[in-house]
Amino acid sequence: MGSLTNTIQAVPLNHYILLSTIIFSIGVMGVLLRRNAIVIFMSVELMLNSVNLLLTAFSVYRGDASGQVFVFFIMALAAAEVAVGLAIIVMIYRNTNSIDINVLNRLKW
Amino acid sequence: MELADIAIKFGLIIVIFLISLVIAMYSTYAERKIAAFFQDRVGPNRAGPFGILQPMADGAKMFLKEEIIPANATGFLFIVGPSLAIMTACIGSAVIPWGQSVTIGDRVIPLQVTDINVGILYIFGVVSLGVYGVMIGGWASNNKYSLLGAIRAASQNISYEISMGLSIIALLMVTGTLSLGEIAQQQHGWHWNVLYQPLGFLLFIVCAFAETNRTPFDLPECETELVGGYHTEYSSMKLGFYLFAEYINMFISSAVMATLYWGGYNYPGMDFMGNLLGPVWGPLFGTFVLFMKIFAFIFFFMWVRWTIPRFRYDQLMDLGWKVLIPLAIANIVLTGIVITLLK
Amino acid sequence: MELQSLPVNYLPIIFQMLVALGFVITTMFVTHKIGPKRVTGDKLTPFESGIEVIGNARTPMSIKYFLVAILFVLFDVEVIFMYPWAVNFRDLGKDGMIEMFIFIGTLLLGFIYIIKKGALDWD
Amino acid sequence: MTTLIIISVLPIVLLYLGLYKAQKALLPVTLIGLLAALVTAVMQWNSNAQPIYHGMMLFNNFSVAFSVVSIISTMLILLLSKGYFEKISKHVAEYYAIILFSLAGIIVMVSYHNLTMLFIGIEIMSVSLYILAGIRKNDFASNEAALKYFLMGAFSTGFLLFGITLIYGSAGSFDLDAIRDFVVTYPRNIDPIFYIGVLLIIVGLCFKVGAAPFHFWTPDVYEGAPSLITAFMSTVVKTAGFAAFLRLFSACFITIADFWTPVLLAVTVLTLFIGNITALYQQNFKRMLAFSSISHAGYLLFAIVALGAASANSVFVYATAYSIASIIAFGALILVRQQTGSDNFEGFNGLAKSNPFLAFVITISMLSLAGIPLTAGFIGKFYMFSGALSQYKVWLVIIAVVNAIISIFYYFRVIIAMYFRDEERAVVIVPAYYKFVLGFSALATIIIGIYPSFISGLI
């Protein structure tokens, strides 16, 4: 893995951290600001993917494969979340014909 | 990378690109001729001798036709759909090893655009992206037939992708690498993978048919039910893109099948031929062999199309989920056990 | 000996994408320019076998398609786990094989369950 | 490990039982399976466990204790489920299976020894709960609860993961021992990103345990979800969340406590006040329980704020006390709701006359939740206060005391409704299963209240 490590390390680690943080923040902002359940959901996925990116970068910098294995787990569990989440969203849509989370205020906050 | 290398890569890319376009064009011609042959007709015979210029005429027509974007369609996505379809079809060829490296002077030119260590995953990724083209196009049309076609296409593609992935896993257990270049090298001579993975190949080819939306799995564009399926609303070059993408996909999947299972550019006695023909023409002969295999597959695609009737949708899904996936898993288990026992 | 991939190996792929993109854009542009334009209202309505268009096409569709999509996501991701295993199959040996077979077995149990449950029946 | 295997295999068996229409066998099989898991867990006790599977899991006494309490609580809740799911839908086996899957996640959460397993455990648990929250498919509240829980849960997972990643980035490992070694060895030059990671993990975990200011999903989800599921969420799940929280912080971050304690202090105080004061204004019993569960999260956070050798014990006792008391409350709620059709306090009016037994166990449960002596809840609060005081967090305890006083108002509302508000009402039918669960829980509450050595001092 030597040469690959060298190449990836040509980019400073801070850049990866910064990039991931930015992507993560975009995801957070998406969750907080958007009203469409699907879009919120996609924002969450964005957050998870920024984590994946950062994990991979750390993993390569550290020369430790466990970070990349973690990425696998994140992907698998994100998939499980997708499955359940989509099912829930479809269920909501069938009951209300909308996926705007503003209609979801029958239970008061 | 030196400038010369880049130039060579660009050259290779453009050559491969043009070849795939030409092959796609002439596949349409071949399809018609073969259909005619099966149906005891003549087929295209007006444009040029034996109608050989027919694809040119078709192409010109595509350019000259009126471009219609329906009023209710989502304009941007309506254009993106076909563009994506053809783009994904075109970039798949990047990792296919077309032949052994050609040595001119002291410069070694690999006949492969790039040999990355996740080649197979790259192909899968590109193929998966292909469904977006269909899906976006069908959805953007805002036409009921298109939408239904698009959904069918999506649903069918993803269903068969699982069994495709599973069938590849058995192959990977044999090869131990994801690089297509390496897989091709391993099949030197007659050590073709199909000998070790006959079931895997069978599964793969079925899935390849489904992935390219070819008959008997062409439900997304099934004329009798859906008019034109996802491309009902398309005209002019955008329609052309969809049709083109289908043929390019067919070409690429044939190439992948040939590389993965049928030895790629390898053929029995290639060492002898290589010595005989020298460092330039030896590899190029391998490339020629590869193309022969590809053409055979393309012919097979067409043969099937004009022989076997279309599946019903439930049959299609049943085949994909209830037959292919268990078979693929069984294949993995079998391969695993055999390899472990033989070791 | 494992093949090494450098970022530079991916450069040709970007080249190829650029070539494809160029091709698409040029062709689109050219057809757009040279094709005739005679727009009429009827021409722009969605094709519906010649009868009046009723409603929007984007209505809810059968839940079966969602089900297939969700199942795909699940199974495809599980398949991902097998790739690293398959590539390193010979190194992992018998233990690795048994472990993965347990995994496959679990997967298969779930698979049989959904089939029995009728999740994949298209009636 | 056997425990975990049994609990993972059991739901698969149940799913297949459901396929072959063996509806009658579901509950017995579940209970027998859980009993087997319980036995194997108890046998692990004091076995001087080492991390297994490359340091992924560690089944020490801490995890055994929490596994046992989770399994027992689940068994009690499942006993209440007889006939409950049948009314909702015909896919009964699935519900049992999902609850058990969730329990499997919980077992992982209380016995992880690697952040990977923490994440996996939390996700297995949460994903199952997302489904469970929405099992009343046509009930809008249930739908909404599911979606809210799902979005918030996934959101918080993002924070948790980012935190884990940053910690991995600076410590170079997911292993708890390795992280602790890292913190202990280089206390002077820990990366700032490590600290940010700790903060993000706090955010993520606070989301999961429903601590303010990340609590806002809790009341809605608890109210919207079916009562039985709410019971599961507010007892077993919360216990597991705190066990996981505690395990991580006591194993890894104890030496940098100065850094995160102020943050958690603020969270604790906020949680206590928000939970208690909003609970005061509720007209709905279930919603009141939801807010009270937030405030109990605040008390449980004491153990982490005042992290010490006794913390695990305090969390264990408190969580056990809270769980059994909540099980009584939810069990009674299910019965009352079946009769009156509403979750409001009015539904309890005059219950003491028609159902003295039911009223009595509810009283015990409320007293325990309020922390009155001779009930388990008092012992829990006592341990928490002792822990906090031993770290000289006197002001925190004073605030907690003020909150305990506030909580009297809403817990006693139920008692007042049952005993002092006269209303002619029919007798609520209490099935034998319920009688057993309610009686058992009430007895356990009192026994632990009188003789806590029974369960305390174990860990």
Added chain:
Amino acid sequence: MTVSILLFLPILAALLVLLFKNETAKHAALFFAVAELGIALYFLSGFVPDASFQYVIDLPWIQDFGIYFNAGIDGISMVMVLLTTILVPLIILSTYQHTYKNARAFYALILFMQAGLLTVFTALDGFLFYVGWEAALIPIYFICALWGGQNRIRVTIKFFIYTFAGSLFMLVGIIYLYLQTPGKLYDLHEFYNAGLDAAHQSWVFWAFFLAFAIKMPLFPFHTWQPDTYTEAPAAGTMLLSGIMLKMGIYGVIRWLIPNAPLGFLQWQNLAIILSTIGIIYASLIAFNQKDGKRLVAYSSIAHVGLISAGIFAWSVQGVQGAMIQMLSHGINVVGMFFIWDIISRRLNTREISQLGGIAKVAPNFSIAFLIIVLGTVALPLTNGFVGEFLLLKGVFSYNIWFAAVAGLTIIFGAVYMLRMYKNVMQGETNQLTAIFADITASEKLVLGIICVLIIGIGVYPQAILHISEASVVKLVRSVNQNFANSKF
């Protein structure tokens, strides 16, 4: 024979009473209460009046926190145990004329409460003390809230919240002290040796003081009391005023001052001032009361104010006076509430202005009432006299002006009590009171015993003072030693 039998018998009795029918439950309860009294008397007979703890039980309870089930009786406790065990049967007997619905629960709760009270009075372990403290609270809450008057729900929850709030602060204090003990024990004597500095002791003082002041109740923490007394059923009021508020006073003697002597020294003045204010304030309000039960309630605040002032003055006489006055006040106030219970049960009113001339129609009743009133106003040769005398002496030795003000209470008390007696009993009968029937046998028994006790203690107070003297002297000296040490 250890004190545990005294603590567990009432619990057992409470459970057994639940098994009886509602009609016979009161007999069973009375039986058990008398049996408890018998045990207490047995303990008394073997009691050696020195400063030691006797009949001690000491079992490990929650060992990881150093909590032991540790209880014993010394002179101070003995008096309190006597108070409890004498009054509970009397109270049960006083309810014979009532028919409570669900009576077995009622009596079970009374017995359960007795267990809590006895635990408080004998506990030598901080944790046990707290548990007993709360265990006594829950039953009385239910007694008042289930069998009380119109406003019971609001009033009793107020009562509960007040006392619970106070006791939680005490819990904090107890835990805090525990953490300071050298041996990490909840043991009382360990607490005495905790060795905190004055600043910390002042915090501990407040933590305990709040709980006790609310319970006693001391001005300004008394606002729950008149309402609760008025709304509670007669037996509940008797329990509250006769025994329960002594928990607070006992707590001050045993737990507050010795645990935080230096803290106490800082706040002694304030405590006495509050007590004195309480005396004046309650007396003034008592003047204006039209409701007899309320009047007694306020007079009780005044008396308690005097007791606490005597204790806070912290001299042997003061504390001894408090001991005997607790017993006397318990007896008197129970008698007083019983009188009012009898009146309100017969005439359905407690308005003093509506009554009059009862003495004519009910001579026995009037004699008993008179004796109780005289006891309450502390006439010599009644029980009240000895106590108030000693208390005033104690306060006097602390500060003459406080003593003077506190002394007023005797005069005030005499005035409003005698005026009440005059208005109720003397004069002409009116329509309402003409039909007043004289007391029945069971009532006679209760009032008779009370009168005997009033006169008996009044004539021979040494019997009681003797019991507690040694313990009080030891306690006061040890605390004063602490004061002395702190000077240097």
